[in-house]
Amino acid sequence: MNLFLQQLINGLNVGSIYALIAIGYTMVYGIIKLINFAHGEIMMFGAYFAFIAATSFNLPVWAVLLSSMVIMAIIGVAIEFIAYRPLRNAPRLSALITAIGVSLFLQNLALIIFKPDPKVMPKIFPETIYKIGEIEISSTTLITIGLSLFFMVLLDLFIRKTKQGRAMRAVSEDKDAAILMGINVNRTISLTFAVGSALGALGGVLYSVAYIQVYPTMGVMPGLKAFIAAVLGGIGIIPGAMLGGFIIGMVETMTKAYLSTTWADAIVFAILIVVLLFKPTGILGKNTREKV
Amino acid sequence: MKKRVVSVLLVVMFTASIFAFAGCSTSGGSSDVVKLGFIGPMTGDAAIYGSSAEEGAQLAVAEINAAGGIDGKNIELIAYDSKADQTEAINAYNRLRDQDGVVAVIGGTLSGETLAMKDIMVSDNMPVLSPTATAVEVTQDAPNVFRACFLDDYQGQAAANFAATTLGAKTAALLIGTGNPYSEGVSEAFKAAFTAKGGTIAGSESYGTADKDFSAQLTKIKEMNPDVVFVPDYVQTVGPILQKAKEMGITAKFVGADGWDGVQEEYADAAQGNYFTNHYAADSPSETVQNFITAYKAEYNKVPNSFAALGYDAVYAMVEAITAAGSTESADIITALNATDHPGVTGTLKFDEEGNPKDKEVTIIKIDGGQLKYDSTVVNK
Numbered sequence: 296m297n298l299f300l301q302q303l304i305n306g307l308n309v310g311s312i313y314a315l316i317a318i319g320y321t322m323v324y325g326i327i328k329l330i331n332f333a334h335g336e337i338m339m340f341g342a343y344f345a346f347i348a349a350t351s352f353n354l355p356v357w358a359v360l361l362s363s364m365v366i367m368a369i370i371g372v373a374i375e376f377i378a379y380r381p382l383r384n385a386p387r388l389s390a391l392i393t394a395i396g397v398s399l400f401l402q403n404l405a406l407i408i409f410k411p412d413p414k415v416m417p418k419i420f421p422e423t424i425y426k427i428g429e430i431e432i433s434s435t436t437l438i439t440i441g442l443s444l445f446f447m448v449l450l451d452l453f454i455r456k457t458k459q460g461r462a463m464r465a466v467s468e469d470k471d472a473a474i475l476m477g478i479n480v481n482r483t484i485s486l487t488f489a490v491g492s493a494l495g496a497l498g499g500v501l502y503s504v505a506y507i508q509v510y511p512t513m514g515v516m517p518g519l520k521a522f523i524a525a526v527l528g529g530i531g532i533i534p535g536a537m538l539g540g541f542i543i544g545m546v547e548t549m550t551k552a553y554l555s556t557t558w559a560d561a562i563v564f565a566i567l568i569v570v571l572l573f574k575p576t577g578i579l580g581k582n583t584r585e586k587v
Numbered sequence: 588m589k590k591r592v593v594s595v596l597l598v599v600m601f602t603a604s605i606f607a608f609a610g611c612s613t614s615g616g617s618s619d620v621v622k623l624g625f626i627g628p629m630t631g632d633a634a635i636y637g638s639s640a641e642e643g644a645q646l647a648v649a650e651i652n653a654a655g656g657i658d659g660k661n662i663e664l665i666a667y668d669s670k671a672d673q674t675e676a677i678n679a680y681n682r683l684r685d686q687d688g689v690v691a692v693i694g695g696t697l698s699g700e701t702l703a704m705k706d707i708m709v710s711d712n713m714p715v716l717s718p719t720a721t722a723v724e725v726t727q728d729a730p731n732v733f734r735a736c737f738l739d740d741y742q743g744q745a746a747a748n749f750a751a752t753t754l755g756a757k758t759a760a761l762l763i764g765t766g767n768p769y770s771e772g773v774s775e776a777f778k779a780a781f782t783a784k785g786g787t788i789a790g791s792e793s794y795g796t797a798d799k800d801f802s803a804q805l806t807k808i809k810e811m812n813p814d815v816v817f818v819p820d821y822v823q824t825v826g827p828i829l830q831k832a833k834e835m836g837i838t839a840k841f842v843g844a845d846g847w848d849g850v851q852e853e854y855a856d857a858a859q860g861n862y863f864t865n866h867y868a869a870d871s872p873s874e875t876v877q878n879f880i881t882a883y884k885a886e887y888n889k890v891p892n893s894f895a896a897l898g899y900d901a902v903y904a905m906v907e908a909i910t911a912a913g914s915t916e917s918a919d920i921i922t923a924l925n926a927t928d929h930p931g932v933t934g935t936l937k938f939d940e941e942g943n944p945k946d947k948e949v950t951i952i953k954i955d956g957g958q959l960k961y962d963s964t965v966v967n968k
Binding site for chain 2: 298301302305308309410411412413415422424431433435505506507508510513516547548549551552556557559560
């Protein structure tokens with residue numbers, strides 16, 4: 296039982312990071328129907344900026360997180376402006392291919408700037424181990440889960456309660472009608488990229504703190520898994536991405552714990568296939584009929 | 588129309604560039620230098636191994652050239668980055684053979700890349716001395732392939748002997764990188780030798796090559812509560828594993844193999860008090876070792892790791908063979924290599940029929956206060 300609870304915590308830890316990254320995928324998809332494959336690289340750059348902020352500038356924790364999130368929000372907006380906005384009215388496939396291109400570009404850019412050898416992320420969170428009965432939780436795990444949940448709640452409030460949030464929902468529901476209602480669509484899309492990228496950066500920082508390394512290809516696997524999480528929860532639906540992230544993290548950890556470590560990734564990817572076959576709209580998705 | 592002109596131009600340019608490169612390739616192989624090739628990872632996860640081995644090799648080349656080279660001919664060591672990738676390694680080897688015209692190869696550095704190149708090397712009958720590839724298959728059915736380091740199973744056995752005898756361990760857990768022949772090979776031997784010594788294997792966990800999350804496996808190992816945990820992998824994987832284990836409060840001693848060399852640099856805290864098997868110890872009192880360390884420090888301003896020492900020994904042994912052969916013909920060099928008896932930094936290098944070192948000593952190193960300390964020596968009989 297204790298072993299199970301311990302594994303549950305491990306799963307929550309990974310899951311919360313996947314959830315943070317998955318939100319970025321799902322927000323962007325919700326608003327412009329684009330699967331932003333560069334999101335994993337946003338996460339990677341976020342981790343690098345945090346690494347630089349922590350090692351070269353010795354900033355306090357909150358400043359490390361904040362600076363990385365703000366810088367990546369700006370870069371996210373810039374990517375949208377340079378690479379995706381010109382293709383707004385092009386076929387969706389063009390934008391998807393561009394997204395893959397941006398992803399490869401960013402990965403190789405990081406390879407040139409930061410060199411391929413992994414950097415060791417300093418411990419930016421205080422390190423203590425809490426004992427609850429037989430179960431041990433490190434402060435890093437608690438902070439990771441706590442920060443993720445905090446930002447998810449914040450995002451939910453932002454989308455439901457603010458004017459900007461309402462504009463986002465309006466644009467994602469019907470872009471043309473939103474324009475007629477006087478919503479500045481371009482600004483709303485920029486804002487979506489900013490928020491999604493900031494959360495992706497946070498995910499990257501937490502990931503690199505948990506697994507202590509920062510390297511140019513670190514965004515690939517978590518990015519893919521977060522993407523699966525977003526599809527699993529129902530792409531375009533924010534609570535779905537959160538739920539999907541936690542499920543994927545849990546499935547991965549439990550497979551490693553009770554089935555086989557070598558099968559963990561295969562099972563996670565098999566989930567994607569099963570979802571696409573039986574419920575393509577995801578767990579929280581509603582079946583909508585395509586209007587002709 | 589304009590587009591067609593552009594594409595015709597592109598085709599012409601491509602064709603021209605192919606010929607231009609082809610032109611380059613014929614200029615290799617001048618006769619006043621003896622060219623040796625070196626292949627190893629100099630970037631990526633395993634960069635530390637390739638670049639260290641190359642530094643050791645370059646140091647040996649510089650020393651030999653300063654002492655007159657081979658019969659007055661200077662040696663040139665041409666090194667290519669394998670990026671720890673099997674395809675890259677094969678490309679590097681082909682380039683060394685065709686474009687540079689090397690007479691012998693020092694490499695590859697990792698087992699995986701060496702095995703990838705092995706078949707081509709054998710059909711070329713190229714004299715090959717790998718400084719550090721430890722997988723058993725590297726020298727099998729390959730009369731032209733030799734190695735300077737001991738084998739995976741040899742050091743796995745030594746680690747098990749050390750754990751059972753010196754540490755007095757009764758139970759051991761294994762954490763193995765699947766898809767990594769090095770990790771799997773050492774683990775197999777450890778398992779067999781540890782059981783033979785009367786120990787029990789409490790369990791064995793594994794992880795994939797790209798895995799970064801080891802919490803599920805370590806949670807299970809913690810539950811097993813073994814005396815030692817055996818983790819034979821490279822630093823970039825071992826570091827995060829040790830870090831996580833420390834965070835989780837696992838108190839068992841961790842034991843590793845030579846892939847751990849360098850772990851003290853970035854993961855000193857996490858690795859504190861743990862042990863691994865290695866090829867040499869920098870704090871050994873031997874004169875050969877100390878001379879090497881002084882020269883290496885003067886050149887690179889750091890303490891050499893065992894990969895550097897093996898690269899250094901490999902070049903000396905190869906040059907001795909070429910000198911003894913009195914020619915740069917592959918067959919002559921290989922015959923001379925078989926008769927090698929070189930007192931090197933990592934022990935005396937002699938080869939058995941298969942091209943593996945005979946009765947080499949295994950050094951046990953302890954990580955203590957961010958330093959690698961000599962602990963003891965194990966010889967398997």
